[in-house]
Amino acid sequence: MEQNLITQLTAEAAGLIRKHYVFPDIGEQVARVLETADYGQATGPEDLGSRVTADLQSINGDKHLRLKFHAEELPDLPSEELMWNQLQREAARDLDGIARLERLDGGIALLELGPLLFPPPLTGAAVCAAMNLVAGARALILDLRNTLGGSPTAVALICSYLFGDEPVHINDCYDRSTDRISQFWTQPFVPGPKFGGDKPLWVLTSGRTFSGGEELAYDLQQLGRAVIAGERTGGGAHPRIGIRVHPHLELTVPTGRSINPVSGTNWEGTGVVPDVEVAAADAEELAKTRLREELSQGAEAGTP
Structure with missing residues (x-):
């Protein structure tokens, strides 16, 4: 994957976690992990999802916190x-x-x-x-x-x-x-x-x-x-x-x-x-x- 796209995705994810995660202090820690990690070796969306998910869960082990890969393209819709x-x-x-x-x-x-x-x-x-x-x-x-x-x-x-x-x-x-x-x-x-x-x-x-x-x-x-x-x-x-x-x-x-x-x-x-x-x-x-x-x-x- 292109580095610019990876940087854009992880920055967006960090911002969303800061905004929404149930525990704001832990959300801040998780966001910082994403912002300092190097995902330049990710070979594609599925690999990037696995790497990011491991870091997302590294602070408190929350298994609901994921960057989840879907083989089928997701519709461009609001969250709900x-x-x-x-x-x-x-x-x-x-x-x-x-x-x-x-x-x-x-x-x-x-x-x-x-x-x-x-x-x-x-x-x-x-x-x-x-x-x-x-x-x-x-x-x-x-x-x-x-x-x-x-x-x-x-x-x-x-x-x-x-x-x-x-x-x-x-x-x-x-x-x-x-x-x-x-x-x-x-x-x-x-x-x-x-x-x-x-x-x-x-x-x-x-x-x-x-x-x-x-x-x-x-x-x-x-x-x-x-x-x-x-x-x-x-x-x-x-x-x-x-x-x-x-x-x-x-x-x-x-x-x-x-x-x-x-x-x-x-x-x-x-x-x-x-x-x-x-x-x-x-x-x-x-x-x-x-x-x-x-x-x-x-x-x-x-x-x-």
Whole structure:
């Protein structure tokens, strides 16, 4: 790549990070790293993205802070429209994020979500339909092992099916651009029947589970609603924006941070620590076995 173009791109990225990054002091440090680094050896946009991303994450390890390469040319749109455009294409490609739904022996349902939890205006009908289908199960396994991100509003919608009718405060999010905190609650009314807040619920995680997938697991864990089984998750709790800085490069900048109302903190850097640690590949069978034992014991005790 031409040095002038590299200098222009890194200068623009540094300015955007100063302006938007959720922690201004860290944003300043990251911007200085970009301004002093030498990327003259970058062979092209993909190589430059990898080199810059390594430096972006060198200060505090924020995995949402990236210069992301796209093989297909990005549309020249403002950040919000760019992100929505990408989500629309991904939702259509990924069947609205409903990866698998199975009825298992013993009245157990398994619902796998991913790779993203898309915003309800895009895929809410599909999510509601899937949650309606599992509502009558005696127990539910929610598979988030390949859930790589998602929308807080999607998390709130899913959680609304996993609790009762009383609103439950599940998460808060601070946004630097507005200097305000938004609250997220379950809804007393959702389309169709709920699974509810009393039946057994296991959530499966892996080292790939990230961002919105982590929030769903973390919220349910902190509220004591689910047993989390699998591996420690990736550790990304900062919602981000995406900005086109080159036809094939998107700068993703975290502009907010999650604040759980129970723990007062989040899973950034640490990941969600499972209640039952087991290899991700073995988590599903473990959950099935434990749930069948629990349901069998409940039947013997006269519990429906």
